[in-house]
Amino acid sequence: MFELTFDLILILIIAGFLAGFVDAIAGGGGLITVPALMLVGIPPVQALATNKVQGIFGAATAAISYSRRGLVNIRSQWRSAVIAGVAGASGAVLVSYLPTDGLRLILPVILIGIALFFALKPGLNDMDRVQRVSTAVFAATLVPLVGFYDGLLGPGAGSFYMIGFVALAGYGVLKATAHTKLLNFASNLGGLLAFAIVAKPLWTIGLAMGVAQIAGAMLGARLAARIGARLIKPLLVITSTALALRLIWQMLG
Template sequence: MEFEFYYYVIFVVTGFVAGFIDAIAGGGGIITIPVLMASGMPPHVALATNKLQATFGSGMAAFNFIRKGFIKWSEVAKGVLYTFVGAALGTYAILLMDPNMLAKAIPVMLVAIFIYTLLSPKMGESDRHAYLGQHLFFFIFGLAIGFYDGFLGPGTGTFWTIAMVGLLGLNLKKATAQTKVMNFTSNIVSLAVFLWSGNVLFAIGFLMGFGQVIGAYFGSNMVIKKEVKFIRLFFLTMVALTLMKLIYSSYIA
């Protein structure tokens, strides 16, 4: 596909903004996918190209968290395995199915997440008791959220973070760091399936990926430096924006 020059500038800037936001609170897909769709790309091409650029952002954020000592492989290995399987199945499914029905269910889940987080002011400030064992947690959520990220995507980071805080008992910083590892896993697996399907626009994906790397670097550093209250505010803001976008796309547009 051919684009006007200004579109390429928009793609890079969009990648930067999405990478920055996604590294802090998730939700970068609510920015990138509408921009890709607005450029005239068919839906499957937009989703496939989005996975290429998102892989750069989640990869940089995960690398930065690992480098700063926020990730222990023993704590995320099972999650990576189950997310790998879920993402592969979800991406293959979207090549065969219409995702509209699932899209209508997502806003309902996000409303519940937003209300729970809003009414829990101490949520994520410190580690607390886990309600599920690590293996069972990653078996359930690795498969489910991995499948969702491969199938649709927006809000994946939000789902991971709230699940890790609410059920694994992690503080918000640690949950955000582990979320990026899971995001990177599902992104790269989903990308591999899309590459096999031939739907990826490489030039656009790499341009946006360049912006993603820079944005994710600054965003992940902000998570490391800032207090949990700031991350929580950013998190709530992105949940609200994701919710509004999905409600508009699924029920109004």
């Protein structure tokens, strides 16, 4: 039986703050919070469900912070957000029925590819570039795919949204980061609604971590808006690489 103690709460609150900070800048906050939840003894599926509780606070805070700085118009994104939310719920509902082992095998390769893309591609800055697909096509293809994955597994979903906005929508790095947060919030919320039925998230822990997420996300969004690609790119490379290495370590035992 899981027992909540002051020491465990403190560990998880610190993890929530750090995750909110990292996630607001480059995504990958789950790299911190999911292992922390499991480290204190929470079963894996319940840890994923609890992670969704605290994750929505950080994503929502980051989305609002970027919106207030004029980097994203949340009202123009509501349709994409609804699609991401429905896809996230669908992924969470099917998590027990779909074979995810194959996806886990290729995830490290994809994440390392993302890290190399942002590390080596020249000219990646905060300036917009050529838009390769229309907004409607983007919302109908990449958004539901990443949203479904976010509900099904989750790690790296923010990075996948991010590279889509940069490579397909033609957004600069800072603008892409800002637009990622509302979709991340929506797919997290959709996943949480489904998990709440089947996985019994620990609401007290999730809410305590969520408060810390708010503080971390506010700080992270403020720094990202001020420094832009010079901060976002290296942190994105680090988090994607770290997540890939963690997944490889899990597969090896």
